[in-house]
Amino acid sequence: MQEKLLVLASGSPRRKELLAGLGLSFEVKVSEVDETFELGLDPTEIVQELAYKKAKAVANSLSHGLVLGADTIVVSEGVILGKPVDVEDAKRMLSKLSGRAHMVYTGIALVEAGGGMEIRDVSATKVVMKELSPELISGYVATGDPMDKAGSYGIQGAASAFIPEIQGDYFNVVGLPVSLVADHLARFGFELFTAKKGG
Numbered sequence: 001m002q003e004k005l006l007v008l009a010s011g012s013p014r015r016k017e018l019l020a021g022l023g024l025s026f027e028v029k030v031s032e033v034d035e036t037f038e039l040g041l042d043p044t045e046i047v048q049e050l051a052y053k054k055a056k057a058v059a060n061s062l063s064h065g066l067v068l069g070a071d072t073i074v075v076s077e078g079v080i081l082g083k084p085v086d087v088e089d090a091k092r093m094l095s096k097l098s099g100r101a102h103m104v105y106t107g108i109a110l111v112e113a114g115g116g117m118e119i120r121d122v123s124a125t126k127v128v129m130k131e132l133s134p135e136l137i138s139g140y141v142a143t144g145d146p147m148d149k150a151g152s153y154g155i156q157g158a159a160s161a162f163i164p165e166i167q168g169d170y171f172n173v174v175g176l177p178v179s180l181v182a183d184h185l186a187r188f189g190f191e192l193f194t195a196k197k198g199g
């Protein structure tokens with residue numbers, strides 16, 4: 001029986017599904033966070049800072065429990081690509097990613113409500129994308145799939161056809177580096193496959 005409360009501070013259905021895969025019980029609580037970041041910060045710092053903001057905002061509203069936040073961005077040739085603002089933006093991002101490799105960074109933060117321990121970490125995956133014709137980009141964007149995703153693609157959907165190779169954690173690209181999260185959860189007492197979970 002898991003005694004300690006685990007809270008996922010995310011509205012992302014992918015993150016919910018990936019965390020649920022670990023077999024732990026958790027609640028989802030989302031709070032509005034300003035996702036702007038300081039210019040000049042390294043992408044690995046930006047994703048950790050945004051993940052921390054998301055987790056901290058929810059932790060501040062609770063008296064107890066452990067809160068997990070995450071943030072994913074795509075970086076191509078030094079340019080940070082978040083979620084597209086519209087269809088044209090999505091097409092622009094995909095044209096930029098076409099025919100070259102880029103990096104996907106997901107920052108994670110675990111924050112104990114009530115002023116306990118806090119950790120941040122980051123996972124990086126290199127993604128190789130095929131050359132995409134304008135017709136292919138238009139067709140994919142028309143499906144709507146890119147619109148809520150960093151870099152304007154979802155490796156887990158039809159865009160899998162564009163990606164012949166990755167180096168690193170696949171789940172990191174989808175939005176949650178599950179293996180890294182599991183390692184950190186264990187440090188907070190959330191052990192997998194033991195009788196005592198989060199006690």
Ligand SMILES: Cc1cn([C@H]2C[C@H](O)[C@@H](COP(=O)(O)OP(=O)(O)OP(=O)(O)O)O2)c(=O)[nH]c1=O
Nearest residue numbers: 010011012071072149150153154155173174175
């Ligand atoms: C690159 C890539 C991103 N994504 C998603 C993961 C994230 O949900 C999203 C990046 O946006 P985020 O701002 O990291 O997360 P979010 O707004 O969806 O959810 P929340 O802030 O509430 O936690 O892009 C995919 O699903 N597949 C992919 O291949």
